[in-house]
Amino acid sequence: xxxxxxxxxxxxxxxxxxxxxxxxxxxxxxxxxxxxxxxxxxxxxxxxxxxxxxxxxxxxxxxxxxxxxxxxxxxxxxxxxxxxxxxxxxxxxxxxxxxxxxxxxxxxxxxxxxxxxx
Amino acid sequence: xxxxxxxxxxxxxxxxxxxxxxxxxxxxxxxxxxxxxxxxxxxxxxxxxxxxxxxxxxxxxxxxxxxxxxxxxxxxxxxxxxxxxxxxxxxxxxxxxxxxxxxxxxxxxxxxxxxxxx
Numbered sequence: 341x342x343x344x345x346x347x348x349x350x351x352x353x354x355x356x357x358x359x360x361x362x363x364x365x366x367x368x369x370x371x372x373x374x375x376x377x378x379x380x381x382x383x384x385x386x387x388x389x390x391x392x393x394x395x396x397x398x399x400x401x402x403x404x405x406x407x408x409x410x411x412x413x414x415x416x417x418x419x420x421x422x423x424x425x426x427x428x429x430x431x432x433x434x435x436x437x438x439x440x441x442x443x444x445x446x447x448x449x450x451x452x453x454x455x456x457x458x
Numbered sequence: 459x460x461x462x463x464x465x466x467x468x469x470x471x472x473x474x475x476x477x478x479x480x481x482x483x484x485x486x487x488x489x490x491x492x493x494x495x496x497x498x499x500x501x502x503x504x505x506x507x508x509x510x511x512x513x514x515x516x517x518x519x520x521x522x523x524x525x526x527x528x529x530x531x532x533x534x535x536x537x538x539x540x541x542x543x544x545x546x547x548x549x550x551x552x553x554x555x556x557x558x559x560x561x562x563x564x565x566x567x568x569x570x571x572x573x574x575x576x
Contacts, residue, residue: 343462346563353464353471357462358459358460445466
């Protein structure tokens with residue numbers, strides 16, 4: 341099953357509520373980029389609240405998704421990053437330095453609006 | 459994989475982007491009711507844009523989800539009902555008479571706000 345991508349105004353909302361396996365993650369990357377292209381979305385919120393753990397491959401894909409979306413003109417906000425996920429990302433050198441983060445979906449949307457207004 | 463349920467303010471948003479099999483549909487019903495209970499959501503938007511077809515069992519579950527959510531105090535708006543899905547629902551006598559519907563997620567949220575303000 342693919343991860344659903346919801347379109348709300350100019351934004352795309354994704355809530356990942358499953359542990360990501362390699363195939364699902366790659367499919368998600370492809371689906372998200374296609375959806376940005378189709379909808380001309382200017383912002384994306386990816387909520388990771390329910391992702392307890394990621395391995396190095398998934399962490400790399402997440403980092404890539406952010407950079408790729410950025411290249412396509414859509415700003416990504418990550419929300420609900422769990423402790424173990426944060427540790428894996430930093431351990432792997434995926435610092436996501438310019439990526440805004442927030443606690444949950446609501447805060448993420450507020451942040452996205454702020455970022456895009458700047 | 460379960461269907462993700464997104465919480466945004468007092469509302470729950472669901473976009474079903476897969477053909478529903480029996481197991482997924484039952485799991486979704488249970489997950490949604492639990493989430494309404496947990497979050498005290500007052501409204502639910504279920505977007506069916508990507509559901510091309512439903513069988514009688516799935517149609518019944520959809521009708522049930524609406525009634526059950528209503529009993530729990532959450533108003534449901536259905537969006538993006540496709541022609542074949544509309545036909546199946548009516549053929550089966552599931553008229554969803556008091557259920558507001560809308561074209562897409564954005565319109566669904568607007569409708570939900572109107573319904574809840576009344």
